[in-house]
Amino acid sequence: MTTTRTLGRSGIEVGALGMGCWAIGGPLWGDGGQPFGWGEVDDDESVRTVHAALDLGVTLFDTASNYGAGHSERVLGRALAGRRDRAVIATKFGNRADEATRRWTGTDPSPDYAVSSLEESLRRLGTDHVDLYQLHINDLPVPAALDLVGTLEDLVAQGKIRAYGWSTDDPASAEAFAAAGPHCAAIQHDQSVLRDNARMLAVCDAADVAALNRGPLAMGLLTGATRAVGRDDVRGMAPEWLVWFTDGRPTPQWAARVEGIRAALTADGRTLAQGALGWLLARSPRTVPIPGCRTVAQAEENFDTLALGPLPEDAFAEVERLMADLRPVPAEG
Template identity: 35%
Template structure:
């Protein structure tokens, strides 16, 4: 496989220069079954080797453990990487299933201090609001985030899972560099309003789960049968039962195109996400996650695959045919507020 490094792009109109593909670190700490620390550290190194510079975490991943895990890697390569983390998802140690949302000024100021300490850095390059509480006006939440920039604790601001109208409203309070939302062959609700708003405002799109949490790679066909008990995909509606069976059939055109390119299914799924940049006129930097160094190199090679108009047309109907929601509870997603 080629050792060629991926290209670089500017994240938004005023953001940092980053590799055109980033790395989502969520699965290193939890969610996807048993973890392997040595393998995860080798994977981070491999990502940097192929030109990945945007590394994405959150205070909610492992309830802080993910940030702590990344700290030594960040320290060793601080001048080479763009560090992104997120706040707003509140969890409880005694209730693993609990998810709250906090967007108030006091919480934000406390959260950034915790993240700075766990990551062992003086400044966070890109600080996201992980989920939005509509009861808290952007004047308070984004205003508080802007204070962190003025204080030198944060360099750039991002939002996750907001609608187009919300992105415009927030951007009016302070410029937003990046919008992170799920975007893949299986999940295209972000296109309803957020993509257009991002293009108009010069905000970059950072798609999470661009590989459909592994389903688009063909790595599993039914989460309840194929994945371990600690894997949260076992509780996502589209990956189990009859939904999984129906959705597995949707991979046939992806498989055919992959064969024509001598590529993997995952590379075709990533190539499709990257070409959204041309389709919608905005910067797109997907952040696939993996625990395997060889998979990082495979994902990077996808940035050099170009799908033809005919191939894109074959892939176009897939998302509209997917059975099941992205989460058991969609209330905190932008789709619920459209």
């Protein structure tokens, strides 16, 4: 059973599942009191969670400069102290945040900020290089993204990053960016059993880059969670793009879809979350799902999927059959 994957043409090998580190950043606030984090978090438990993930075969840890206004990077750096050689660190740039107030302060797509943000990330992470450095402005116009490629290639040449990518959900943007420089290794995009993105996977195939799956558990909906979350959690005041939750609870129509495929995802004894992650591993050899975790129990459940492997062919086919009439038809263009 293959439990590792390669980040596209970079040659960087990672565990087939990575750990998303947004939640361990704790609170972050935007304009009007909009939460951009997952509420209060126990840093000691976060460190134990990273260690558990490593022990279960996870090597890729995905964070960002603005998760918790830098707190996620600090906690990850603490957790990987003495273990850096076992980890592939992915972080992101482009969003500014104030560490003192835990507030998001806007975006900055400039090449100068890409350089200064990296230096700050390296200090917080306690390392001399980042393995994957990703643009974190989803809808940035392509010309502005392409203006960054020369700077990113320079950072590769300096040994400060090994590869780079873009966190975007637009296939055309991803295609242009992946073609612009030889060290682009990954596109991070929304992908789950509830929201397949065949066009993006095709782009990743054509460009020979990895597909890092953001939101593989639909922000927790695919764990079967039903409890209400607080107003300091991004799901408690869900922004427009976050369709899975309404007023802190699962959105009824999406929860119904989960129930419609639960039996197929769990037919071989997996939990719902393990079935959803197994579906992604079966979907494409390029996928690297990065479920978020902030407790050891969550890490153990999610990353035991590495031992279970991709969803069996018959179960995958049954999920596809069930979803055929449920999955929204993608907009043209």
